[in-house]
Amino acid sequence: MALSAELGRSGDPAEAEPTPVRVALLGCGTVGSEVARLLTEEAAEFTARAGAPVELAGIAVRRPDKHPELPADLLTSDVEGLIASDVDVVVELVGGIEPARSWLLTALRSGKSVVTANKALLADCSRELSEAADASGADLYYEAAVAGAIPLVRPLRESLAGDRITRVMGIVNGTTNYILSAMDSTGAGYVDTLEEASNLGYAEADPTADVDGYDAASKAAILASLAFHTRIAASDVYREGIGSVSAADVAAAKMIGRTVKLLAICERVVGPDGSESVSVRVHPVMIPRSHQLAGVGGAFNAVYVEADGAGELMFFGQGAGGAPTASAVLGDLVDVARNRAGGGRGPRESAHAGLGVRPMGETPTRYHISLQVADRPGVLAQVSQVFAKHDVSIAAVRQRDKHSTASLVVVTHAAPDAALRATVDDIGELDVVHEVVSVMRVEGEDS
């Protein structure tokens, strides 16, 4: 920017023109088509914001003949050829690990900056991508990879770089939030709701990535890496999806004034000897209906960040869909173009802390357990003994009689997750327990 301004003042019109920033767009689906449209329709605006013309140099898709709406001279199926051409920035909106990984490594190694929405790739390969970017001095930006339009990567990488983050917790998958919200409010069926989420462009190409929690786990890995200055891969994240969340779980949550959400929880854990590690997990959770995350419905995302100095921050907005995700991609693209025009560089990977990952079994959690038990004296004592055996303390018990059986609901205090699991297993073995109706972790204080 400074250089362009200088040239502009020199009075030489030939020198005054800033060099265009040429962009290769890989993929033109839900997100890519919106990026292509805005880059074409609002080219002058992006040029003004970036300080240099932002030119769409080519669009790589699998089948160019399927895109009559796009200028034919920009379309190609030759991805490698487009990356090797005289482009400065590669915007990757294809998804998946390969061939996206190889394309982006090639681009970064040859000094071309990358903007991507590909959380699966970042969660698996951030080290090699960052090293390739550092070796050539290129930029690697990925705001769209976590929570769509919501600025979250930038605040963690830049705004909070001077603080010590202790916790990041929230709803980071729109598809599963859409499904769980519908199950809670209308009792809608799982399959129909998933189809609606896919039609609205929220779900991944393979929706099992959403439903089984892989998408949220990738995002949790990215958030934890940024928050704790530590490389966390998707395989470090404890993961459970919503496939096992039943109507009985949703009803059981309602009975105790809670609702079910799929949460990503990233925490800094300090051991008794003062040593630090991190716990990163994604699983369904019952939260109080009064909790701020309980009101986050549909495909919306919301993430809490807690830091020593800043205290509690909350980020809320549209975490999926073509236009919201394109907003984050284009924000990154303007930043990269500004860096190119001004000769600067965006933030590098920060992984100096190198903290260990605490196994899920050792992570303190709280459980809700709903049982059908025999309605006779001494049953509660037998159940309580199992909790005592595993050193799990009970926070609340509620019992309701129903003919010859009774329903028993127990909410525990925090205990190591392995002890809670062992408690549930042993309870299921008791003769007096007819059915384990619902077991789920809880977060947030009871109201």
Ligand SMILES: NC(=O)c1ccc[n+]([C@@H]2O[C@H](COP(=O)([O-])OP(=O)(O)OC[C@H]3O[C@@H](n4cnc5c(N)ncnc54)[C@H](O)[C@@H]3O)[C@@H](O)[C@H]2O)c1
């Ligand atoms: N849809 C969303 O709400 C959303 C939100 C955040 C991030 N993302 C991420 O953005 C990326 C794109 O998602 P999408 O929903 O737009 O996907 P999509 O399936 O709608 O589009 C993918 C595009 O990639 C192209 N493509 C696939 N394989 C290709 C190949 N081998 N060569 C050339 N082109 C190829 C397809 O033709 C299509 O144009 C993914 O990484 C996804 O995780 C999506």
Ligand SMILES: N[C@@H](CCO)C(=O)O
């Ligand atoms: N499939 C993802 C897209 C946004 O990353 C979701 O449902 O949240």
Ligand code: NA
């Ligand atoms: Na984002």
